[in-house]
Amino acid sequence: MHPAPSVIFFTVFSGLGFGLLTFLGLGYPGVTGFTAFVFFAIAYICAVGGLISSTFHLGHPERALKAFTQWRSSWLSREGWCAVIALLVMALYGAGLVFFDARWTLLGLIGSVFSLLTVFTTSMIYTQLKTVPRWHSPLTPVMFLTCAIAGGALMSGQV
Numbered sequence: 001m002h003p004a005p006s007v008i009f010f011t012v013f014s015g016l017g018f019g020l021l022t023f024l025g026l027g028y029p030g031v032t033g034f035t036a037f038v039f040f041a042i043a044y045i046c047a048v049g050g051l052i053s054s055t056f057h058l059g060h061p062e063r064a065l066k067a068f069t070q071w072r073s074s075w076l077s078r079e080g081w082c083a084v085i086a087l088l089v090m091a092l093y094g095a096g097l098v099f100f101d102a103r104w105t106l107l108g109l110i111g112s113v114f115s116l117l118t119v120f121t122t123s124m125i126y127t128q129l130k131t132v133p134r135w136h137s138p139l140t141p142v143m144f145l146t147c148a149i150a151g152g153a154l155m156s157g158q159v
Contacts, residue, residue, distance in 0.1 A: 006057045007054075010054040013050035013053070014047050014049075014119075015148040016155060017050060018115040020039070020042065020152045021047060022112045022115040022116055023112075023158060024093075026109070026112050028157075032101045033101065043090075079118060083118045089107060089111040092104075119145055123143070
C-alpha cells in the first residue's frame with residue numbers, strides 16, 4: 001500500500017487542524033485576544049492546508065465544486081459541507097474570542113461537533129473503498145477520530 005503523499009498530508013494535517021478546532025470550540029485552552037488568534041491561525045493553516053492538498057489526489061480537481069451537490073449519496077460531498085460549516089462557525093467563534101473577548105459557548109459547541117463530523121466524513125470516504133482492504137474496515141472512523149482528538153489535545157496543551 002503506497003498512498004499518494006497528498007493523501008498522507010491531507011489526512012494528517014486536516015485531522016490535526018479539525019482536532020485543534022474541536023478543543024478550541026470546547027474552550028481549551030481558555031485563550032482570548034492575540035493568543036486566541038495564534039491558536040486559530042495554526043488550526044486553520046492545518047485544516048485548510050490539508051483540505052487544499054486533497055485536491056491533488058482527485059482525478060478531476062476542476063469538478064470539486066460539483067461534489068457539493070451530491071450530499072445525499074456522497075461522503076465526499078458531506079465532508080465538503082461539514083468542513084465549510086465547521087470553518088465558518090469556528091471563524092465566528094474565533095472572532096468573538098479575538099476581537100470581543102467573548103466566549104460564545106453554543107457557537108463553540110456547534111463548531112466542535114462539525115469539526116469532528118468533518119473528520120468522521122473523511123474517514124467514511126476511505127472506509128467505503130473496497131479496493132484498499134486496510135481502509136475498508138469499521139475501525140477506520142475510530143482511528144481517524146482518535147488521531148484527530150489526540151492531535152487536537154496535544155496541540156491545545158490538553159495532555
